[in-house]
Amino acid sequence: MPKREAPRRAINDVMADHVQELMARDGVTGVAIGETADGNPCILILLRELTEAHRLALPDQLEGHPVCLFESGEIRPLGRQDE
Amino acid sequence: MRSRTGRLTALLLLAAAALLALVMWGCSREESPLAPTVAQLDVDKSAANPDVRAVMDVQDRHTQNLMADPTVTGTATTFTDDGRPAIMVLILEEGTAATLPQEIEGVPVVVVVTDRIVAMGKPGSGVSHVAKQTPPIQLGTSGGWRYDLANGYCCGGTLGALISVGGQKRILSNYHVFEADIVSGGNSRVAATGDFIIQPGLIDVSCNASSAQNVATLVKTSSLPGANVDCSSAAIISGMVNESGAILEIGTISASTVAAAVNQSVKKSGRTTGLTRSSVSGLNATISVAYENECAGGTAFTKTFTGQILVSNKAGKFLAGGDSGSLMVENVTTNPRAVGLLFAGSSSIAVANPINAVLSFLNASMVGN
Numbered sequence: 001m002p003k004r005e006a007p008r009r010a011i012n013d014v015m016a017d018h019v020q021e022l023m024a025r026d027g028v029t030g031v032a033i034g035e036t037a038d039g040n041p042c043i044l045i046l047l048r049e050l051t052e053a054h055r056l057a058l059p060d061q062l063e064g065h066p067v068c069l070f071e072s073g074e075i076r077p078l079g080r081q082d083e
Numbered sequence: 084m085r086s087r088t089g090r091l092t093a094l095l096l097l098a099a100a101a102l103l104a105l106v107m108w109g110c111s112r113e114e115s116p117l118a119p120t121v122a123q124l125d126v127d128k129s130a131a132n133p134d135v136r137a138v139m140d141v142q143d144r145h146t147q148n149l150m151a152d153p154t155v156t157g158t159a160t161t162f163t164d165d166g167r168p169a170i171m172v173l174i175l176e177e178g179t180a181a182t183l184p185q186e187i188e189g190v191p192v193v194v195v196v197t198d199r200i201v202a203m204g205k206p207g208s209g210v211s212h213v214a215k216q217t218p219p220i221q222l223g224t225s226g227g228w229r230y231d232l233a234n235g236y237c238c239g240g241t242l243g244a245l246i247s248v249g250g251q252k253r254i255l256s257n258y259h260v261f262e263a264d265i266v267s268g269g270n271s272r273v274a275a276t277g278d279f280i281i282q283p284g285l286i287d288v289s290c291n292a293s294s295a296q297n298v299a300t301l302v303k304t305s306s307l308p309g310a311n312v313d314c315s316s317a318a319i320i321s322g323m324v325n326e327s328g329a330i331l332e333i334g335t336i337s338a339s340t341v342a343a344a345v346n347q348s349v350k351k352s353g354r355t356t357g358l359t360r361s362s363v364s365g366l367n368a369t370i371s372v373a374y375e376n377e378c379a380g381g382t383a384f385t386k387t388f389t390g391q392i393l394v395s396n397k398a399g400k401f402l403a404g405g406d407s408g409s410l411m412v413e414n415v416t417t418n419p420r421a422v423g424l425l426f427a428g429s430s431s432i433a434v435a436n437p438i439n440a441v442l443s444f445l446n447a448s449m450v451g452n
Binding site: 035074076077 | 227235237238239240259260263286290313345346354355364365366367368369370371372373378379387389391402403404406407408426427428429430431433
């Protein structure tokens with residue numbers, strides 16, 4: 001029977017402890033608190049490009065909290081420049 | 084003439100039925116992954132079906148009453164997920180759904196939340212967010228630093244909202260819209276307090292400032308790179324800015340603010356995409372954003388923001404280049420409360436500073452009711 005670790009710490013605290021390590025990973029553009037498709041809080045990892053390698057390399061949960069992956073593209077300031 | 088109109092009507096009905104089928108398939112795909120049954124495919128979903136015509140008659144009888152609510156943008160005849168003819172009611176705000184009946188004359192009601200429906204080919208609602216306005220101007224419009232021209236390009240963004248700092252009314256926008264020029268580089272100047280802020284921005288007057296109007300003077304605060312907000316403000320020039328703080332297509336806002344929540348419905352009024360709506364998709368976000376040292380200049384620094392608000396931005400429809408500086412407010416019709424200051428994004432996600440962090444940094448309050 002599959003087992004899942006029960007969360008013992010608040011999701012914001014867990015995210016705070018992991019954000020530096022996650023942001024240092026190649027292709028990660030951001031980390032946030034998001035929501036799974038069934039409406040539960042998750043640790044949301046934004047990726048410039050979501051690849052199969054990312055799916056394999058990134059955890060599917062952190063201390064019992066689910067991890068969601070999202071392809072964000074490059075995040076940049078949204079001023080505009082024209083010639 | 085009549086037969087031509089009749090053929091056109093039939094074609095439109097067929098197209099509408101096909102579109103509705105696609106919409107229904109798309110909307111229900113997550114919950115109902117199964118393909119439609121043969122029985123469902125056999126149902127005649129055109130106006131030739133007497134059941135469909137009967138529902139159209141009910142729809143016609145009630146459309147005027149339904150559309151008396153300004154947040155109802157349309158009605159149509161459609162089908163429920165289980166294949167029954169129904170009346171579709173298109174609404175702008177999720178909250179309207181609770182006020183609608185589940186059935187009308189025994190016909191089920193299907194509610195669809197949508198953006199405001201506009202004629203294609205004519206951007207927005209006909210309200211221009213880039214045209215030079217007759218003062219006093221409303222916000223949610225094109226603007227920027229008067230001298231934001233360097234390296235063969237000009238830059239600009241959105242004059243987002245009106246704030247009050249110690250009783251002085253100022254236009255709120257982003258650091259990178261008002262004061263990001265920090266090297267003399269391509270234009271031999273850096274942004275300084277007292278410089279003019281113009282409407283529209285240089286990007287909408289072919290980079291020629293003389294075609295724009297001065298509406299405010301910059302109060303340089305250098306929020307970046309040190310602080311956790313991308314904001315700046317400019318003191319309004321008397322008579323040039325609507326002092327109620329009205330924003331194009333939003334109107335006046337509340338003087339109070341509200342914290343973001345996941346799935347919260349929000350809207351903004353900006354230079355490029357005009358009035359658009361979306362929903363909050365993430366909170367407490369850590370995001371790294373690279374900034375230039377002047378228009379089309381080199382990289383000045385990369386800032387890692389914490390505690391940010393993420394908003395869905397599918398295909399860049401909520402926020403696009405030039406919308407920076409837009410105020411994000413809750414999606415209600417009357418005096419919405421500010422939620423965040425939009426400043427960055429991609430073609431799938433938008434990012435906003437929580438408005439209270441912005442106001443706290445500037446020691447400001449929103450101008451509103």
